[in-house]
């Protein structure tokens with residue numbers, strides 16, 4: 043992820059909606075693909091403050107009304123008073139905002155989702171909405187368990203509990219994952235090295251890309267690297283995993299214990315690790331003065347792994363210095379590298395043919 047610069051000279055970050063130094067509103071400008079200060083023209087009309095852009099903008103409805111987004115739309119493209127930005131269009135179900143705390147949970151989820159979509163764009167991976175005719179369309183539901191007010195004592199029945207997962211392009215996240223104490227408890231219960239909202243999105247989108255990209259041409263190679271996804275069936279492996287746990291030597295072959303459950307989960311966990319690596323290297327490249335997006339699109343796999351390993355030693359040691367959990371918990375054994383290389387080849391072959399270099403068009407401070 044890049045950082046951006048306000049007209050006043052202050053550094054702006056991807057999630058910012060105002061500048062703490064000059065107090066101006068701030069938002070994502072689709073005219074120059076930057077987070078920028080917004081010149082207020084009144085009545086939800088703004089102008090990108092960069093003199094080389096000056097695009098007329100309107101805040102996304104979710105920015106203007108709910109403050110869960112910081113993106114703008116070109117004023118010429120506004121067709122309704124409730125127009126949503128390019129990223130908010132992907133969210134189909136939002137949390138019940140009459141429940142206290144749900145607006146904040148929704149905000150946390152949107153921030154993580156926006157980081158995901160940014161990374162997918164940087165990697166030039168294809169995705170699209172149903173409206174745009176994309177098949178399978180990508181969409182998100184952010185829902186909470188339904189607890190009936192007069193029946194709190196009841197165990198939640200089927201249909202009331204929301205399971206985080208992916209089905210046919212739809213990524214559902216249980217909004218309780220936005221609560222730090224719930225997520226941390228689940229991390230400990232499931233013996234996970236890390237559990238974050240960004241991590242959930244990186245995993246679930248892996249299932250989406252399995253469906254979208256692992257076509258006939260790739261299936262034999264997929265089975266060779268990850269195993270046969272048809273035998274034993276998914277349901278059997280799920281039961282077995284929760285009864286017996288991962289095999290003892292799982293770190294030799296897998297990025298996480300959960301990846302041992304089934305080839306589909308192995309693929310999603312490895313895909314998530316690849317997105318972790320891509321987004322970290324993109325950020326590092328930017329802060330070291332090079333173009334992160336170009337780096338992701340052109341750097342050979344072996345060089346990416348070497349850079350990530352080197353960075354990982356520093357980042358893990360920095361975290362340990364402060365007593366934090368490891369920044370990069372995965373161990374890159376030959377078997378894990380083989381799986382990551384498969385993902386890398388798949389991603390590179392899927393890259394959109396039109397090179398947009400969306401975030402490298404402009405210099406940054």
Ligand SMILES: [Zn+2]
Pocket residue numbers: 048049050051052061062063064065066079
């Ligand atoms: Zn400023």
Ligand SMILES: [Zn+2]
Pocket residue numbers: 071072073074075076078090091092095096097
């Ligand atoms: Zn602009």
Ligand SMILES: [Zn+2]
Pocket residue numbers: 102103104105111112113126127128129130131
């Ligand atoms: Zn939006």
Ligand SMILES: [Zn+2]
Pocket residue numbers: 245246249306307310
């Ligand atoms: Zn999964």
